[in-house]
Amino acid sequence: MKVVLQKVKKASVSVDNKIVGEIDKGYCLLVGVHKDSTSEDAKYLAKKIAEARLFEDENDKLNLGLKDVGGSILSVSQFTLYADTKKGKRPSFTSAARPEDANRLYEEFNEHLREEGIKVETGIFQTMMEVNIVNDGPVTIIYEKISVRK
Numbered sequence: 001m002k003v004v005l006q007k008v009k010k011a012s013v014s015v016d017n018k019i020v021g022e023i024d025k026g027y028c029l030l031v032g033v034h035k036d037s038t039s040e041d042a043k044y045l046a047k048k049i050a051e052a053r054l055f056e057d058e059n060d061k062l063n064l065g066l067k068d069v070g071g072s073i074l075s076v077s078q079f080t081l082y083a084d085t086k087k088g089k090r091p092s093f094t095s096a097a098r099p100e101d102a103n104r105l106y107e108e109f110n111e112h113l114r115e116e117g118i119k120v121e122t123g124i125f126q127t128m129m130e131v132n133i134v135n136d137g138p139v140t141i142i143y144e145k146i147s148v149r150k
Contacts, residue, residue, distance in 0.1 A: 001037045001045055001105065001146070002081045004030040007054050007139035011074045013123040014130045021121035026071035027054075028133045031109060032081025033102035034095055034146050041145045042105050046112030049073075054139055062139075072119040076131055077106045099126060 005027050012022040027049070055064035055071070066073070079102060083091035096102065103125045113120045123129045 001034060001041045002032040002144040003045055003049065005049060005141045005143065006133060007136045009134040009136045011133040013074060013076055015124050015127050020124055021074050023072040023074045023121050025069060026066060027073050029073055029075045030078040030081060031075055031106055032078050033097040033105045034082055035097045036146050037097060037105050038147045039108055041147055042109040043112050044145050045143055046109050046116065048143060050113055050116035050118055066118060072121065073113055074121045075110050076123040076129060077125050
């Protein structure tokens with residue numbers, strides 16, 4: 001799994017011009033699921049992100065976590081994070097998980113975040129979405145974990 005985290009002042013996701021998920025201060029997550037991603041990867045990344053310290057303390061150091069500042073998460077599925085652009089002009093997406101596997105792990109990931117006590121809003125899987133963010137910092141971090149299957 002790969003997650004692009006952007007610290008935001010606010011963010012929303014719309015489908016067919018209707019807002020389906022919206023947060024104020026927190027993280028906007030773009031979540032890609034690799035064909036070899038596992039439930040363990042989803043749990044690991046959720047915990048890592050839930051515990052990340054990306055908000056400034058009184059000394060302007062990134063020392064505070066999402067729960068410390070009362071933040072939320074907007075989680076948006078994005079299979080294009082696993083685009084292979086090495087050959088040609090059109091990316092290949094063969095490393096991305098099949099939709100049924102990707103949706104299952106995406107939902108597991110979001111549930112693990114909720115289990116950490118975080119409010120999570122989402123987009124709608126496999127739809128055309130418009131994501132609006134007001135980036136804060138900007139702070140953008142990429143998290144990735146792929147288990148090697150035996």
